[in-house]
Every structure is written in C-alpha cells, then in structure tokens.
Amino acid sequence: MTGYDVVFVLVGLVTAGAAMLTVTSKNLVHAALHLAVTLAGIAGVFLVLHADFLALVQLIVYVGAVTVLFLFGLMLTRAPIGREALDSQNRGLGLAVAGGLFVTLSALIVMAYGGAERVTPQRVATEDIGISIFRDWVLPFEVLSMLLLAALIGAIVLARREAGDSGEAQDQTIIDFGDAPRDEQGGPGATPAGAGGAAELGSGDTTTSAGERR
Amino acid sequence: MILDTVLTTSTAMVAQTAGLLDTDSFLVSMLLKVALVIGLFLSLPLIVGYMEHKAMARLQHRRGPMFAGPAGSLQLVADGIKFIQKEDVIPRAADKWVFAIAPGMALVPALLIFFVLPFGPGVWAADLELGLFYALAITSISVLGVMMGGWASANKFSLIGGLRAAGQLIAYELPLILAAIAVAVQAGSLSLVGIVESQATFMVAGTDINVWFVFPQILGFTIFFVAALAELSRPPFDMPIADSELVFGYMTEYTGLKFAMYLLTEYAGMVSMSALMVVLYLGGWQILPGVPLPGCEAGGGLFDCGVLGTLIGVGVVMGKILMLTFVMVWLRVAYPRLREDQLQRMSWLVLVPLSLVNLAVVAVAKVVF
Numbered sequence: 009m010t011g012y013d014v015v016f017v018l019v020g021l022v023t024a025g026a027a028m029l030t031v032t033s034k035n036l037v038h039a040a041l042h043l044a045v046t047l048a049g050i051a052g053v054f055l056v057l058h059a060d061f062l063a064l065v066q067l068i069v070y071v072g073a074v075t076v077l078f079l080f081g082l083m084l085t086r087a088p089i090g091r092e093a094l095d096s097q098n099r100g101l102g103l104a105v106a107g108g109l110f111v112t113l114s115a116l117i118v119m120a121y122g123g124a125e126r127v128t129p130q131r132v133a134t135e136d137i138g139i140s141i142f143r144d145w146v147l148p149f150e151v152l153s154m155l156l157l158a159a160l161i162g163a164i165v166l167a168r169r170e171a172g173d174s175g176e177a178q179d180q181t182i183i184d185f186g187d188a189p190r191d192e193q194g195g196p197g198a199t200p201a202g203a204g205g206a207a208e209l210g211s212g213d214t215t216t217s218a219g220e221r222r
Numbered sequence: 223m224i225l226d227t228v229l230t231t232s233t234a235m236v237a238q239t240a241g242l243l244d245t246d247s248f249l250v251s252m253l254l255k256v257a258l259v260i261g262l263f264l265s266l267p268l269i270v271g272y273m274e275h276k277a278m279a280r281l282q283h284r285r286g287p288m289f290a291g292p293a294g295s296l297q298l299v300a301d302g303i304k305f306i307q308k309e310d311v312i313p314r315a316a317d318k319w320v321f322a323i324a325p326g327m328a329l330v331p332a333l334l335i336f337f338v339l340p341f342g343p344g345v346w347a348a349d350l351e352l353g354l355f356y357a358l359a360i361t362s363i364s365v366l367g368v369m370m371g372g373w374a375s376a377n378k379f380s381l382i383g384g385l386r387a388a389g390q391l392i393a394y395e396l397p398l399i400l401a402a403i404a405v406a407v408q409a410g411s412l413s414l415v416g417i418v419e420s421q422a423t424f425m426v427a428g429t430d431i432n433v434w435f436v437f438p439q440i441l442g443f444t445i446f447f448v449a450a451l452a453e454l455s456r457p458p459f460d461m462p463i464a465d466s467e468l469v470f471g472y473m474t475e476y477t478g479l480k481f482a483m484y485l486l487t488e489y490a491g492m493v494s495m496s497a498l499m500v501v502l503y504l505g506g507w508q509i510l511p512g513v514p515l516p517g518c519e520a521g522g523g524l525f526d527c528g529v530l531g532t533l534i535g536v537g538v539v540m541g542k543i544l545m546l547t548f549v550m551v552w553l554r555v556a557y558p559r560l561r562e563d564q565l566q567r568m569s570w571l572v573l574v575p576l577s578l579v580n581l582a583v584v585a586v587a588k589v590v591f
Binding site: 038064 | 317320350351352355356358359360362363365366369370372373381384385388389391392395412
C-alpha cells in the first residue's frame with residue numbers, strides 16, 4: 009500500500025461522507041455546502057490519479073461555478089436564513105431511486121471494466137490533452153458546445169417569457185454610465201421624460217401589459 | 223502535481239533515510255517553502271494595507287496614521303492586536319458552524335494562490351505546469367466563503383451582500399479568464415514561470431526589440447485589471463459591502479478575528495492579483511524589457527542570478543506589485559461606486575465581448591507571425 013493508496017482512500021471517505029450528508033441534511037443550504045465538499049473531494053480523487061488538469065476543471069466548474077449558482081439560486085428564492093430547516097418528505101422515494109441508480113451503475117461499471125487489466129495511472133502533459141481534444145475529438149467537442157449553446161438560449165427564452173410576453177416591447181430602465189437612472193419606454197428611440205413622470209408612465213404600462221396577458 | 227511531489231519525495235526519503243538537517247532533504251525544503259509562502263502571505267497584505275492608508279490619506283489631503291510606530295507604520299499591527307482582543311460575537315439566529323467556518327473558507331484559497339506565484343528568479347514554492355489555471359481555479363472558490371458568511375449571519379443585509387458577491391464573481395470571472403487565456407496563447411504555456419520566460423524572449427515581429435505582453439495586449443491587460451478589481455470587490459466595484467446601502471454587506475455581523483480574516487483575504491487578494499498581472503503582462507522580474515538582471519546574463523536574464531540578482535529580482539517584483547496596488551487604491555479614491563445593474567451591464571455587454579475579440583485577435587496574430 010503506497011502513499012497514494014492511503015490518500016486515495018482518505019479522499020474517497022471524505023467524498024462519500026460529504027455525499028451522504030448532502031442527501032440527508034435537512035437544511036437546503038447545508039446540503040449545497042456538503043455538495044461543494046463532495047465535488048471538491050472528486051477533484052481530490054482526480055488529483056491522486058494524476059489527472060491534474062481534470063482536477064482543476066472540476067474545481068473551477070463544479071465548486072467555483074455550479075455550487076455557487078446553486079447557492080445563489082437557493083438564497084435568492086427559498087433558503088431560510090439562519091438555522092431553519094426546509095425538508096421535503098420524500099425520503100423513501102429518494103432512497104429507492106438512489107439505490108436503484110447505484111445498483112445499475114455499479115453493475116454496468118463492473119460489467120464493462122471488471123476484466124480490464126490494472127494499470128498505474130500516468131500523468132499526461134496538458135499539451136497532449138489539448139492536441140488530442142482539438143485534433144482527434146474536435147467534432148464531439150463542437151457538438152457539445154452546440155448543445156451547451158442551445159441550452160443557454162433555451163434558458164434565456166424561458167427567463168424572458170417569465171418577465172413579460174417574449175419579444176414584446178416593455179418598459180425597461182436604461183442606465184448609461186454616469187447618467188442618473190431614467191425610464192424609457194420601448195426601444196432606444198423614445199425621449200426621456202422627467203424622472204417622476206416616466207416612473208408613473210412605466211408603472212401604468214406594466215399593469216396594462218399584465219392585463220392583456222390575462 | 224503538488225501531491226505528487228509530496229508523496230514521491232516522502233517515499234524517496236524513507237528509502238534514503240536522509241537526515242532532517244540535510245538541505246537536500248524533502249522536509250526542510252518543504253518547510254522553507256511553506257514558511258516563505260506564509261511569511262509573504264502575512265507580511266505583504268500589511269504593507270499594502272499601510273500603503274493604502276497613507277496613499278488614500280494623501281490623496282484626500284490628510285496625513286493618515288501617524289502615531290503607531292514611525293510615520294504610523296505599525297498601525298495595522300496595532301489593529302491586529304485590537305482585533306484579537308475583541309469579543310467574538312455570534313448572532314443568536316446565526317448558523318453557528320457555517321458562520322464560524324466562512325472566514326476561513328475565504329482565507330484559505332487566498333493563501334493557496336501564493337504557492338504558485340513567482341516573486342523573483344527562483345523564488346517560488348512550486349512551478350506547476352498548470353500554474354495559471356491553478357491560480358484562476360483557486361480564486362473562484364473563495365466566493366463560497368463570502369456566500370456562506372452572508373447566509374449564515376441571518377441578516378438580510380448580509381444575505382444581499384453575499385448574493386451580490388456571487389453575482390459579481392460569476393459576471394467577472396469570465397472576462398478575467400478569457401484575458402488570461404489570451405496571454406497563455408501568446409506565451410504558449412500555462413506555467414507562470416514559463417510565461418515570464420516567454421516574455422523575456424518575445425520580440426516585436428520582424429525586429430529584435432523585446433517587449434512585455436502588456437504592449438501587444440494592452441486591451442487584455444485593461445480587461446484583466448478591471449475584472450480583477452471586481453473579483454476582489456474593490457471600489458468602484460464594492461457593491462457586496464456597499465456601506466451606504468448594506469451596512470457592511472456580508473461582513474456586517476463579523477467581529478474580531480473573523481472580520482480580520484475577511485480583511486486579510488481582501489488585501490492578500492490584491493497582492494496575488496497584482497502578482498498575477500506582473501507575471502502575465504509586466505515581464506515578471508525583468509527591470510525593463512530586454513534588460514537582464516545583474517548576475518544572471520547567462521541564463522537569458524531570468525534564472526540562476528546569484529544572491530544579488532535574486533534580491534534585485536524580488537525587489538523589482540515587489541515594486542511592480544506595489545505600483546499596481548497603488549493604482550487600485552487610486553481608483554478607489556477617484557471613482558464613486560457603481561450600481562449593481564451597471565456592474566452587470568459593464569461585464570456582460572462590454573468586457574466579455576471585448577475579451578472575446580482580444581482572444582480572437584491574439585490567436586490570429588499568434589498563427590500569422
């Protein structure tokens with residue numbers, strides 16, 4: 009048992025423990041924070057397996073961006089401040105789904121790689137990873153980026169419908185650097201009115217557009 | 223890679239049974255590196271903080287701290303002693319554990335960046351192949367500490383401060399990374415030392431005039447500087463702690479040492495971001511473009527400089543860091559705080575498109591020349 013094995017086991021234990029806490033903790037924000045530990049632990053696993061680049065990608069994408077977005081969404085919407093708990097009563101269903109997935113995935117992995125030869129992980133230079141992605145795997149890479157773009161546009165479309173009928177002219181506060189805030193109606197052509205009048209105009213328009221929607 | 227060094231050297235040590243006082247031994251060099259990093263981490267932010275006190279005071283026609291030590295130079299030490307003495311107040315409604323861990327969560331990434339920053343010829347704890355990427359990845363984590371603090375305080379002002387910090391980080395991380403990528407493309411390396419090296423050999427196309435990356439990439443430098451200011455929540459981008467709206471944002475409920483840890487995070491961030499800019503754009507420890515340090519003309523003017531050359535190199539880096547942090551302080555005094563929506567607008571509509579253009583231009587120029 010080398011030092012790597014010891015570290016691997018320790019990191020794995022921390023990751024698994026944090027994963028358990030993620031699903032069992034009653035407080036949503038605690039769950040998200042435990043998720044951050046889990047994802048960082050996975051980065052640690054990658055690090056032990058000599059996948060430095062992957063470990064840092066895991067850190068920057070999952071810990072630095074995804075978890076932050078989770079927390080952002082939670083805090084913006086329904087996270088109780090402080091110690092209050094928020095718990096969905098779906099323990100049984102969650103356990104069944106998670107257990108089923110676990111069994112399926114482990115069976116698949118064992119079936120696929122069970123007979124594979126054991127190899128010592130080797131570090132690959134980052135340059136080689138880049139060359140491999142952009143020479144041999146460039147088509148899947150581009151397809152993936154198209155998928156992400158589609159998801160992004162979809163999210164924007166959904167969010168815009170939430171704010172008002174999509175594509176319709178609506179009131180918006182237009183802010184230029186150094187200017188006082190002024191309300192403008194519709195596009196850039198409208199003339200800025202006095203601050204008070206514009207605000208009234210804006211609120212009136214919002215109600216009418218809301219009425220039309222109903 | 224760090225782990226690798228630790229483990230391979232430790233197993234090697236068992237085999238060779240090297241003495242603890244053997245300078246080649248792993249433990250001593252490791253301890254020296256850790257001591258170097260922690261020493262720099264604790265001293266540089268104090269120097270920058272003192273500079274900020276004094277520079278801000280002079281720019282505002284005051285004199286700043288005058289009484290603690292010569293010309294007030296021990297003011298921050300006195301502040302530190304004061305912070306230690308203060309009562310550690312935890313609000314009754316607060317989530318105690320998250321509240322207690324949050325400042326450390328913000329502080330540790332700020333410390334970890336110092337391990338890859340080169341402060342002079344040979345003066346660095348680790349020269350990682352992925353040094354630049356490592357620094358950027360670690361920076362993105364420290365916002366977790368800010369969000370945790372904002373949420374756990376059980377205070378709406380703190381919560382809004384934490385939210386603003388997160389929104390700001392998400393918005394400004396993109397231009398920061400895109401600007402850094404343009405440098406990596408031009409240098410052909412992700413190692414911070416490698417980037418310094420490639421700046422020493424970078425010539426204007428067709429001539430043998432050596433220039434730093436700040437000249438071909440002045441746009442990228444500007445983007446990186448603005449985005450770094452926003453990442454650090456420095457004025458004019460300090461909406462997360464906007465004191466006229468949010469009391470003191472996510473730090474409102476913090477007292478004593480925990481508050482000091484948040485402050486230290488901010489100043490250490492100023493140092494590490496400035497050091498990154500020095501490495502990426504300002505030629506590292508070169509005094510002027512094309513001028514090698516005394517004592518190391520042999521190694522391309524970069525490595526094996528002897529004691530004098532190394533000291534001068536460290537001095538040059540520190541001088542550049544102080545100049546950049548002075549500009550940050552100057553901007554703090556000169557400009558009023560932006561509003562939250564102005565900040566988001568500026569990132570997504572100005573900085574992100576500009577940094578994409580910058581990256582495209584650099585990539586094309588790299589292929590053509």
